[in-house]
Amino acid sequence: MGRTLSPSGTGKRDPLRKAHRRENAELNQVEVDKQSPKQRLQALDARLGKGKGAAKERARLTKLMNK
Numbered sequence: 459m460g461r462t463l464s465p466s467g468t469g470k471r472d473p474l475r476k477a478h479r480r481e482n483a484e485l486n487q488v489e490v491d492k493q494s495p496k497q498r499l500q501a502l503d504a505r506l507g508k509g510k511g512a513a514k515e516r517a518r519l520t521k522l523m524n525k
Contacts, residue, residue, distance in 0.1 A: 495522040 490498065499519045502512050509516075 495519040499523075 493501070496519075499516065502516060502519075503509070506512060
């Protein structure tokens, strides 16, 4: 199997790769913040299966919905 290199071709420690990943993470967080707890719970169900995995996150979202 070949190694996957960053766009600059220097590997995992590349500062450009880190900056790109950080930017993507920030954009993803903005999108998640727009969702209601119910929508986020539905997204977990779609991704992992109904009631499976992410127990702490599910509990936190359920608590937010019951407020």
